[in-house]
Amino acid sequence: MTPSILWFRRDLRLGDHPALLAAAGDGPVLPVFVLDDALLRPSGAARTAFLLRSLRALDADLRRHGPGLVVRRGRPEDVVPALVRETGAAAVHVSADFAPYGAARDERVAAALAEADVPLVRTGSPYAVAPGRLHTKGGDPYKVFTPFYRAWADHGWRAPAASDPAGVEWATAPGDDLPAEPDVDAELPEAGEAAARARWDAFRGTPYDDIRDRPDLDETSRLSTYLRWGAIHPRTLLADLDARHTHAQVYRRELAWREFYAHVLHAWPASARDYFRPELKDLPYVTGREQRRRLDAWAAGQTGFPVVDAGMRQLLAEGWMHNRVRMIVASFLVKDLQVEWTHGAAHFMAHLVDGDLASNQHNWQWVAGCGTDAAPYFRVFNPITQGVKFDPDGDYIRRWVPELAGLSAPAVHRPWKDGPPDGYPAPMVDHATQREEALAAYQLLRRNH
Numbered sequence: 001m002t003p004s005i006l007w008f009r010r011d012l013r014l015g016d017h018p019a020l021l022a023a024a025g026d027g028p029v030l031p032v033f034v035l036d037d038a039l040l041r042p043s044g045a046a047r048t049a050f051l052l053r054s055l056r057a058l059d060a061d062l063r064r065h066g067p068g069l070v071v072r073r074g075r076p077e078d079v080v081p082a083l084v085r086e087t088g089a090a091a092v093h094v095s096a097d098f099a100p101y102g103a104a105r106d107e108r109v110a111a112a113l114a115e116a117d118v119p120l121v122r123t124g125s126p127y128a129v130a131p132g133r134l135h136t137k138g139g140d141p142y143k144v145f146t147p148f149y150r151a152w153a154d155h156g157w158r159a160p161a162a163s164d165p166a167g168v169e170w171a172t173a174p175g176d177d178l179p180a181e182p183d184v185d186a187e188l189p190e191a192g193e194a195a196a197r198a199r200w201d202a203f204r205g206t207p208y209d210d211i212r213d214r215p216d217l218d219e220t221s222r223l224s225t226y227l228r229w230g231a232i233h234p235r236t237l238l239a240d241l242d243a244r245h246t247h248a249q250v251y252r253r254e255l256a257w258r259e260f261y262a263h264v265l266h267a268w269p270a271s272a273r274d275y276f277r278p279e280l281k282d283l284p285y286v287t288g289r290e291q292r293r294r295l296d297a298w299a300a301g302q303t304g305f306p307v308v309d310a311g312m313r314q315l316l317a318e319g320w321m322h323n324r325v326r327m328i329v330a331s332f333l334v335k336d337l338q339v340e341w342t343h344g345a346a347h348f349m350a351h352l353v354d355g356d357l358a359s360n361q362h363n364w365q366w367v368a369g370c371g372t373d374a375a376p377y378f379r380v381f382n383p384i385t386q387g388v389k390f391d392p393d394g395d396y397i398r399r400w401v402p403e404l405a406g407l408s409a410p411a412v413h414r415p416w417k418d419g420p421p422d423g424y425p426a427p428m429v430d431h432a433t434q435r436e437e438a439l440a441a442y443q444l445l446r447r448n449h
């Protein structure tokens with residue numbers, strides 16, 4: 001029988017997989033992943049390593065039922081039609097991609113396939129509600145989270161897809177080897193669908209709404225990396241939440257932020273690079289060597305502000321950082337160090353294993369005051385009191401900044417008061433002064449606009 005191709009991208013799993021169901025309905029399924037240099041190049045070592053491990057895990061899962069994953073390297077618009085010609089496949093099935101590069105790539109692949117009269121069939125997406133589906137009463141895309149959240153919850157989502165790899169007839173074709181993993185210093189979570197499920201199972205029952213802002217307790221779900229690669233689908237989580245989770249409301253709202261930013265990026269693709277509120281483009285930022293000096297100190301976790309340094313070191317060590325600390329370090333870079341948000345966002349994308357264009361760029365814009373629902377620019381996080389409030393005993397700081405391991409709270413939050421311990425830098429700026437400067441610049445900008 002003629003096979004159909006299931007082309008995996010951000011859906012590296014077999015359970016709750018609508019595109020797999022659709023492909024299996026056509027006959028034998030040829031499971032394929034295309035290593036696309038255009039995506040690998042900017043990914044950063046940690047995310048690339050995690051992707052390769054996820055592909056190995058997917059291959060192992062497929063081998064339980066058939067010959068395994070077929071990997072090809074090259075441009076998808078060349079590789080996918082070539083595979084169709086080789087195998088005589090009747091259709092190519094995918095989960096729809098809504099990000100700017102993925103959507104344009106899929107258009108090119110669909111056009112190339114159309115020449116051979118083969119359809120690119122899009123079924124499902126990495127989201128519970130596909131970007132572009134929800135509009136305001138006026139027919140516009142949502143720009144504000146709360147009304148989006150209401151519309152999203154009212155719209156609802158399908159039940160998880162009953163895709164069962166055991167019931168599928170799997171096909172195969174010659175493939176390329178997976179490349180060697182890049183060297184990564186960060187300690188990454190275990191990859192794959194089973195690991196994602198295990199993580200979700202372990203998370204259930206945690207008092208999420210009380211502790212999600214506490215990096216010292218470290219009890220958020222840590223599912224972002226798995227959601228990034230589609231090792232688990234948000235619909236699976238949403239279905240489980242209602243049934244089994246005592247903190248369903250708060251967690252559902254967090255998942256909705258991920259959906260919201262994907263929706264915003266889909267409606268305004270340029271917001272991946274450009275200011276969502278362009279009037280804030282004119283704020284003064286440092287440039288040249290001074291910018292480099294500040295960025296380097298921030299990136300290395302050597303600013304002299306303990307919670308900032310702890311966060312930046314966690315990012316290097318784990319390829320992940322707690323959400324509250326992401327907000328603190330981002331605010332510190334933009335408002336205290338006066339470095340434009342785009343540089344911080346690029347550093348995050350280079351190191352985060354969960355690095356996702358929609359969530360990353362829009363959260364950065366939110367902190368910088370130039371995004372949707374922007375935290376007002378005049379709201380400047382105080383990096384010391386934020387540490388005191390959300391890491392009250394200093395456990396998070398001591399975990400990541402060993403120079404401060406001998407200090408207890410409250411001294412660990414202000415180590416310079418009695419002279420900083422050996423090897424730990426003095427604060428690189430004065431927060432009160434920087435705050436005044438940032439606010440003055442903002443006032444000036446408002447007067448001029």
Ligand code: FAD
Nearest residue numbers: 220221222223224254255257258323326355356359360363
């Ligand atoms: P949990 O608290 O367990 O939340 C569950 C899920 O909800 C997360 O896995 C995530 O999918 C979603 N979520 C929660 N908060 C947000 C949010 N603010 N925006 C979007 N989705 C959210 N998240 C990414 O997935 N990729 C990124 O590249 C990314 N960059 C960020 C950059 C900055 C400056 C900030 C402030 C936040 C960023 N986030 C990003 C959002 C958030 O920090 C992470 O999703 C969260 O820390 C992941 O940990 P968790 O899975 O334990 O989260």
